[in-house]
Amino acid sequence: MSASDIPDGLLLGRALLPGFAYPRVVTVRNGQIVDITARGMATVRDIAESGRAADHVRTAPGQPVGDVAAVLAGKGDSLPRLLAPIDLQAIKASGVTFVVSLLERVIEEQARGDISRADALRGEILDLIGTDLSELVPGSDAAMKVKAALIEKGVWSQYLEVGIGPDAEIFTKGQPMSAVGHGAEVGLHPISQWNNPEPEVALLVTSKGEIIGATLGNDVNLRDVEGRSALLLGKAKDNNASASLGPFIRLFDGEFSLETIKQAEIALRVEGVDGFVLEGRSNMAQISRTPESLVAATVGNHHQYPDGLVLYLGTMFAPVKDRDGDGKGFTHKLGDVVSISTPTLGTLTNVVNLSTKCPPWTYGTSHLMRDLSRADLL
Incomplete structure (x- = not known):
């Protein structure tokens, strides 16, 4: 990975550094990973909740600890090892927010986990739906009419409910610190x-x-x-x-x-x-x-x-x-x-x-x- 693969901007992350038994808060400056861990700002949570996260990362004193391209490429045991860039935050996820994945979730459900049935089901369901779901606004009157039509055709699904219905699917992906x-x-x-x-x-x-x-x-x-x-x-x-x-x-x-x-x-x-x-x-x-x-x-x-x-x-x-x-x-x-x-x-x-x-x-x-x-x- 080259330096050109590193985005510009205010980057915030966590890393395990040689000589430390606990994660350190880091940013990137001039092609270097910089340790900006400080009292009261020793977690990503504290920085995010400060109300001035961008200003803090931009101006916080820090110590360069390794070339960012080398760290991302995993070159050298003496370099920092990047961790997930969050710590105490809850890890949540939303599902079925795109039409293509919506159809695939319906296929998964209809296939009952049997991959060998997926290809045939894909064609059958697309023929039954017969409309461009990408044009639908979830929860709208038009979406509710499609829902009614699908129920009548016998292909309504819990995935279609969260895909075009009024309520989004939000679930807990993992516990804090587990990513x-x-x-x-x-x-x-x-x-x-x-x-x-x-x-x-x-x-x-x-x-x-x-x-x-x-x-x-x-x-x-x-x-x-x-x-x-x-x-x-x-x-x-x-x-x-x-x-x-x-x-x-x-x-x-x-x-x-x-x-x-x-x-x-x-x-x-x-x-x-x-x-x-x-x-x-x-x-x-x-x-x-x-x-x-x-x-x-x-x-x-x-x-x-x-x-x-x-x-x-x-x-x-x-x-x-x-x-x-x-x-x-x-x-x-x-x-x-x-x-x-x-x-x-x-x-x-x-x-x-x-x-x-x-x-x-x-x-x-x-x-x-x-x-x-x-x-x-x-």
Whole structure:
């Protein structure tokens, strides 16, 4: 990875540095990772909740600790290792926010987790729907008429309900401190035989519901598990190393804003040890619910997050390219290298493994608080 792959702007992240037993807060300046950890501003949560996150990252004193390109490339054991760029925030996700992924969720449900039925079902459902769902505004009168027609045809689905109905799907992707960062392994539950990456933008949101930045995420998905029953969403979505974020949060400033995110195109590349390559793109302009509406559905008078949250916005990308033969579709193989990128946020890269083989999650909130207390940083 070259320096040209590092986005400009105010970048905020976390890293394990040689000589420190706990995560440090970092930014990027002049091609260097810079440690800006300070008393009272020793967590990403504290910076986000300060009300002046961008100004703080721009002006905070810091110490260069490594070349950013080398760190992102994973060159050298003596360099910092990037972690997920959030810490105490809740990890939330929104689902079925793009029409393409909506149809694939319906297929998963109808297939009952059987990948061999997916291809035929895809054609049948598209023939039945007979309309361009991308033209529908969720919850609108037109959407409700389509809902009624689909019910009459016998193909109504819980995924169509959250895709075009009045209420968005918001769920807990993982616990605070459980996400992995750039360069880490991402985990698949070993029971799954049909799964895929989900390249997404994730928003950094304060406890007041203010959106102050964005990062990239991989909302690892087990299609067969969720397809058997939506009540298995927790088993499909929340496993060891199943939430990836990074490489950095880019904070909003005069040049980078939520409007930038709304026009972003997210690229995905999967490179397998078997020589298989999968590429795709997800265009944020095609999202069916606005980022603001998804945040409003998550945090407000109905639900508070005193440490803020990060919210995955969903993806339009649902891979259907055959990997092991005609009609067999796509599923991961161990060792797949997954890269998610967009020019304004950089590239997030992870390697696929079983969740039972990824490094276990052992460092939680209590460990961080004890370490920061010992370092006199609280």
